[in-house]
Amino acid sequence: MSFHTRFAFRFSTVIIVILAATSAPSVFHRLASISRQVLPSTVKHPSQSSTMSSSYPKELEVALLAVQRASILTKQVFHAKSKGTLTKSDASPVTIGDYGAQALIISALKHNFPSDEIVAEEESTDLQQDAALKDLVWNLVKETKLDDPSAETTLGGSITDAESMLNIIDQGNSKGGGKGRIWTIDPIDGTKGFLRGGQYAVCVALIVDGDVKVGVLGCPNLPVDDSAPLEGGIGENQSDAEGKGALASAVKGEGSQSRPLGTGKLQTPRKISVQSISTPSEAAFCESVEANHSSHGDNAKIAKKLDITKPSVRMDSQAKYFSVARGAGDIYLRLPVRGGNYIEKIWDHAAGDLITRESGGTVTDIRGKSLDFSQGPLLTGNTGVVAAGSAIHAQVLKVVQEVLSVE
Ligand SMILES: Nc1ncnc2c1ncn2[C@@H]1O[C@H](COP(=O)(O)O)[C@@H](OP(=O)(O)O)[C@H]1O
Numbered sequence: 001m002s003f004h005t006r007f008a009f010r011f012s013t014v015i016i017v018i019l020a021a022t023s024a025p026s027v028f029h030r031l032a033s034i035s036r037q038v039l040p041s042t043v044k045h046p047s048q049s050s051t052m053s054s055s056y057p058k059e060l061e062v063a064l065l066a067v068q069r070a071s072i073l074t075k076q077v078f079h080a081k082s083k084g085t086l087t088k089s090d091a092s093p094v095t096i097g098d099y100g101a102q103a104l105i106i107s108a109l110k111h112n113f114p115s116d117e118i119v120a121e122e123e124s125t126d127l128q129q130d131a132a133l134k135d136l137v138w139n140l141v142k143e144t145k146l147d148d149p150s151a152e153t154t155l156g157g158s159i160t161d162a163e164s165m166l167n168i169i170d171q172g173n174s175k176g177g178g179k180g181r182i183w184t185i186d187p188i189d190g191t192k193g194f195l196r197g198g199q200y201a202v203c204v205a206l207i208v209d210g211d212v213k214v215g216v217l218g219c220p221n222l223p224v225d226d227s228a229p230l231e232g233g234i235g236e237n238q239s240d241a242e243g244k245g246a247l248a249s250a251v252k253g254e255g256s257q258s259r260p261l262g263t264g265k266l267q268t269p270r271k272i273s274v275q276s277i278s279t280p281s282e283a284a285f286c287e288s289v290e291a292n293h294s295s296h297g298d299n300a301k302i303a304k305k306l307d308i309t310k311p312s313v314r315m316d317s318q319a320k321y322f323s324v325a326r327g328a329g330d331i332y333l334r335l336p337v338r339g340g341n342y343i344e345k346i347w348d349h350a351a352g353d354l355i356t357r358e359s360g361g362t363v364t365d366i367r368g369k370s371l372d373f374s375q376g377p378l379l380t381g382n383t384g385v386v387a388a389g390s391a392i393h394a395q396v397l398k399v400v401q402e403v404l405s406v407e
């Protein structure tokens, strides 16, 4: 039985309202035009710019463009009358945006790197059983394009019909592991945040022999400005607000970058780094919005012991890693909920882990172990996540271990 089948679909709630057939394209054009107004002019193609010296130039370029294109699709869904929301057996939501974004990303990866494996969050089972839902996703997938033809050509791999789209979604069914080239995708990380208009992230990472080499996070609701104050909240319909939409990336050993999340050619990247504070008491820390994803009570005790006075910022998704990586936040704590037995998934951490480390941060679990992406789809070798600037990580980890009584 496959990993995905184990997370079987016994959903209790199905809410589907058919999208007005004409609304998606018009929303897309409106979004594209807003983005053109808000974002600075495009720059050199990445193969002519700073990604040229990368060890993974093509992988980085394809991942960046694929995340941009998938992000456009998610924004269309956010503005649609219905998000086609289903509730999965683990009580987490999935939307037509998750399926559509996954289809678009996998088609680009398979076109450019046909022999690579992919571990992605979603599978097509419920779409196969629901023709109306399948058509909603297919309409989105076929309409969504970058507004730069050469970028579309780079992504390639256009999907011909709804049935092949289902097949493509299921090509993300690799079991992962420590050998070979394996991509991991979370098409919408923080689906609850996405539904609330809060933070979410489109996440792609390349793992080679168990080591994350490339990571990309598209965060449509984070500020473009890396120096903007840390923002959380449960969501205030931020999508498309002026100055929102940021794209982070890193290649192992080559640092990390941020750029505006655009709709076509990649825009000028800026180097990002964690903030250089040397004492945790000055830190701003972030944590999940969802109380069952991370222990808010333990986080509060740790903050108190570290003499942190700023209130914690709650935000969904790997936007937390991005925020620490660019110095908007300083600490991201994801502590196991007491009495729980949840094991983290690789797609929820791979890109953020690399981006944070390449920005001068340290990421470990509560025992001080690096996150181990070689064990399959789950981080079976790790418990919780402690991410912080390298100058303060050891002090933070010590207090985490005291509070959680880690041996
Ligand atoms: N009980 C639990 N403990 C920790 N993480 C959980 C969880 N249940 C679900 N998650 C994961 O938490 C992710 C969201 O993280 P965050 O709390 O940082 O926003 C979800 O991603 P999806 O939204 O992609 O399903 C899901 O994979």
Ligand SMILES: [Mg+2]
Binding pocket: 186, 188, 189, 190, 347, 348
């Ligand atoms: Mg996720």
